[in-house]
Amino acid sequence: MVTRLSISTDSREQLVDVTGQVQEVLRTSGVDSGVVTLFVPHTTAAVTINEKADPSVVADLLKGLSEIIPHRAAYYRHVEGNSDAHIKASLLGSALQVLAENGELVLGTWQGIYFCEFDGPRSRKLWVKITPD
Amino acid sequence: MVTRLSISTDSREQLVDVTGQVQEVLRTSGVDSGVVTLFVPHTTAAVTINEKADPSVVADLLKGLSEIIPHRAAYYRHVEGNSDAHIKASLLGSALQVLAENGELVLGTWQGIYFCEFDGPRSRKLWVKITPD
Amino acid sequence: MVTRLSISTDSREQLVDVTGQVQEVLRTSGVDSGVVTLFVPHTTAAVTINEKADPSVVADLLKGLSEIIPHRAAYYRHVEGNSDAHIKASLLGSALQVLAENGELVLGTWQGIYFCEFDGPRSRKLWVKITPD
Numbered sequence: 001m002v003t004r005l006s007i008s009t010d011s012r013e014q015l016v017d018v019t020g021q022v023q024e025v026l027r028t029s030g031v032d033s034g035v036v037t038l039f040v041p042h043t044t045a046a047v048t049i050n051e052k053a054d055p056s057v058v059a060d061l062l063k064g065l066s067e068i069i070p071h072r073a074a075y076y077r078h079v080e081g082n083s084d085a086h087i088k089a090s091l092l093g094s095a096l097q098v099l100a101e102n103g104e105l106v107l108g109t110w111q112g113i114y115f116c117e118f119d120g121p122r123s124r125k126l127w128v129k130i131t132p133d
Numbered sequence: 134m135v136t137r138l139s140i141s142t143d144s145r146e147q148l149v150d151v152t153g154q155v156q157e158v159l160r161t162s163g164v165d166s167g168v169v170t171l172f173v174p175h176t177t178a179a180v181t182i183n184e185k186a187d188p189s190v191v192a193d194l195l196k197g198l199s200e201i202i203p204h205r206a207a208y209y210r211h212v213e214g215n216s217d218a219h220i221k222a223s224l225l226g227s228a229l230q231v232l233a234e235n236g237e238l239v240l241g242t243w244q245g246i247y248f249c250e251f252d253g254p255r256s257r258k259l260w261v262k263i264t265p266d
Numbered sequence: 267m268v269t270r271l272s273i274s275t276d277s278r279e280q281l282v283d284v285t286g287q288v289q290e291v292l293r294t295s296g297v298d299s300g301v302v303t304l305f306v307p308h309t310t311a312a313v314t315i316n317e318k319a320d321p322s323v324v325a326d327l328l329k330g331l332s333e334i335i336p337h338r339a340a341y342y343r344h345v346e347g348n349s350d351a352h353i354k355a356s357l358l359g360s361a362l363q364v365l366a367e368n369g370e371l372v373l374g375t376w377q378g379i380y381f382c383e384f385d386g387p388r389s390r391k392l393w394v395k396i397t398p399d
Binding site: 037084093097129 | 166167168181182183184187189190192193194197198200201226229230231232234239241242243244266
């Protein structure tokens with residue numbers, strides 16, 4: 001079964017910590033151990049793991065990506081003006097796996113799971129699929 | 134079982150929409166729901182998800198990647214002259230997961246699955262593995 | 267069950283070929299076929315697949331990433347001075363899937379699995395989870 005989480009973003013670019021929501025899906029499923037697959041059904045958003053302790057890390061991540069991939073560039077041909085968001089989506093990726101043990105997500109000490117908005121604000125979805133052992 | 138799809142590319146850089154071929158593997162398998170793992174067994178190619186509706190999006194993606202990672206750079210030491218293709222392969226990734234429900238791939242409205250050629254033209258493979266629920 | 271491999275890095279940026287270690291985990295598990303999920307529990311390291319034959323490829327990959335994401339940049343706000351490592355970690359990714367058949371990892375001819383250190387030297391972990399068919 002695929003659980004469809006709703007995420008609301010409120011700026012053009014934003015990293016939303018969804019670790020708690022994903023953990024809640026795992027808890028509700030009753031699954032003890034397995035693999036959790038996260039999937040973003042959008043082409044201008046992504047999912048990644050990075051530091052949850054210091055918010056300046058995710059701010060630097062967004063800024064760093066925008067330094068590499070400018071919002072406006074003479075070579076973009078896509079008329080919607082969001083080619084940068086599409087490129088960032090492919091760079092960070094639409095799918096991610098996290099492991100589960102003893103009914104809990106197992107993550108490193110500093111890790112959080114982030115939904116990555118690159119063309120908001122929008123109402124978004126994050127799909128969660130649990131494959132039990 | 135791993136299904137090995139054949140893909141033929143006809144330029145150095147090209148995104149090939151393989152959504153239909155992957156869906157066909159799923160249909161043939163008879164699997165109703167589960168996780169589909171896609172794997173690219175090459176080091177100068179990748180797999181990604183992005184918009185399928187407007188072809189200018191994938192054109193901008195290829196152009197954007199080439200702006201970041203130039204084909205020729207003074208610091209490349211690899212003598213084959215395709216270091217850019219190797220770097221892009223790691224940036225977009227060799228593996229991807231897609232979900233299946235009711236015998237169909239479940240993707241967002243605008244999403245297509247793309248085999249990413251960065252050092253063609255070549256005969257390539259895309260491996261498809263289905264993990265049923 | 268999650269197997270936790272130990273990896274010791276000896277420079278700030280380094281790609282460590284872990285193909286043999288991952289293969290050994292698979293062999294020890296006795297699993298014949300399935301999906302192997304690799305997970306890096308750190309926010310300044312990643313896992314990727316690239317060429318194992320010519321070491322200049324991974325050298326160019328590290329150099330190419332550092333050209334895109336400089337170690338020092340005026341816009342970094344994170345005070346630890348390793349924002350570049352965090353950004354590279356998200357670009358290459360924390361998780362990766364590899365397929366197994368007949369008790370062996372199935373990889374392309376030139377492919378090796380690399381643990382990517384971006385803020386070493388450190389003692390690191392790579393988690394390996396096998397999902398049998």
